[in-house]
Amino acid sequence: MALDHALLVSLLEKPSSGYELARRFDSSIGYFWHATHQQIYRVLARMEASGWISGEVQAGETAPDRKVFSVTGPGREELSRWLGQPAEPDGVRDTLMVKLRGAAFDDPARLLPEFERHRAAHADRLSRYRAIESRDFAGAQSASPAMPSSGAQGASPGVDGRRSASPATQSDSTVTLERQQALQHLVLKSGIRYEQAWLEWCEESMSLLRSFNQSQSTRTTP
Amino acid sequence: MALDHALLVSLLEKPSSGYELARRFDSSIGYFWHATHQQIYRVLARMEASGWISGEVQAGETAPDRKVFSVTGPGREELSRWLGQPAEPDGVRDTLMVKLRGAAFDDPARLLPEFERHRAAHADRLSRYRAIESRDFAGAQSASPAMPSSGAQGASPGVDGRRSASPATQSDSTVTLERQQALQHLVLKSGIRYEQAWLEWCEESMSLLRSFNQSQSTRTTP
DNA sequence: GGTTGCAATGCAACTGGTTGCATAGTATCC
DNA sequence: GGATACTATGCAACCAGTTGCATTGCAACC
Structure with a gap:
């Protein structure tokens, strides 16, 4: 799947919380790859479990707590591996x-x-x-x-x-x-x-x- | 979902067996809407159950049996209903x-x-x-x-x-x-x-x- | 001070789609 | 006559993606 990697790229561009990513996916990246917040949270959890990203909870003083994720070494390696791997052209669906x-x-x-x-x-x-x-x-x-x-x-x-x-x-x-x-x-x-x-x-x-x-x-x- | 309706259209254009549809989806319609044979068989079964299509088994003398489906009255009505219903533009995913x-x-x-x-x-x-x-x-x-x-x-x-x-x-x-x-x-x-x-x-x-x-x-x- | 609204996170249940495997007959190749 | 390949159908298990709901905290509205 590519949502994992889309998130990796997004997090490399800027470490973010799940919520932030979801909003970003409504604009920028989301113009060519869409995802709901649900999905994003789930994939983030999975990727944290496999050690591709690590999350750090920032206690908000004036706002609710947020868990900010950033990409780890293994995460970068995984991205690099994926980049080198051939993939079929995506079909159009209209x-x-x-x-x-x-x-x-x-x-x-x-x-x-x-x-x-x-x-x-x-x-x-x-x-x-x-x-x-x-x-x-x-x-x-x-x-x-x-x-x-x-x-x-x-x-x-x-x-x-x-x-x-x-x-x-x-x-x-x-x-x-x-x-x-x-x-x-x-x-x-x-x-x-x-x-x-x-x-x-x-x-x-x-x-x-x-x-x-x-x-x-x-x-x-x- | 739209696979149902894609199949309805396909069957209106030409009554076919599941296998035939699957092959058709590798070319013509499939250029803008793809599906595997598995999925197609399942959706056909579902649509037959809801009475949108009806299948007739043709015993093949020189080839294996095939079940040819065609669209029923209710199926046409459903298609018409769907056509009139607004839908969000599909996002691109590349x-x-x-x-x-x-x-x-x-x-x-x-x-x-x-x-x-x-x-x-x-x-x-x-x-x-x-x-x-x-x-x-x-x-x-x-x-x-x-x-x-x-x-x-x-x-x-x-x-x-x-x-x-x-x-x-x-x-x-x-x-x-x-x-x-x-x-x-x-x-x-x-x-x-x-x-x-x-x-x-x-x-x-x-x-x-x-x-x-x-x-x-x-x-x-x- | 209750209501509305947004930031932020998440569970649970469901549907759509994919993958792997199984089967059975017919045709063709060597 | 056995191997290979294509037509034709389907089950079962799994993974991806969607929908609906729930919660907590802060801010602002009137």
């Missing part, structure tokens, strides 16, 4: 595709509201990515071709771009910040490309669905 | 992203072989999609911008494009073939766009990784 094909046996135009919603959600993600990019990776922006890009420029949440990495607390420090940044930028750019492609496709799909709506709008329910 | 971020704490160049493999896999998918498109949707091809697009033009497997749909056996037949085809084409186009975007991003990533390789190649293992 429910909308199933719905599209299913719509052939129903009224396709009924899907329009659903597409509308998804378009909004993806447009929102895209604009958040762009905001992060211009905040944390200014100077090397992704090219942005002419795109509709509706509203939604809400302030991006606590994403850990530039300011995240623990300064040099980590014992060995070959970990140059530039390197880390460049890699994080790549990940972000993948998200941007993905959302762009998705939105273009969405526009195309919606036109088609609309055209169905106008011509033959038979069958409301079988 | 292990490579985790690895990229993790690579900052290891030697990033070690990821190159992995990227090479993934590039090959994605390039392969893309060319299979294109093959299907020109076979089944000739005349309305996707625009193909200048792309490296390595070799691998292997014959596409038994994907159900044009020839799939059961002619008019289905009781009601408002289901025009053109409509079904257009929707299937959309799904395919989404796959094409996705793979294109992925490959472009992959090239960019590999250049960066290579540049790391040349400059500072410190740290082989921590």
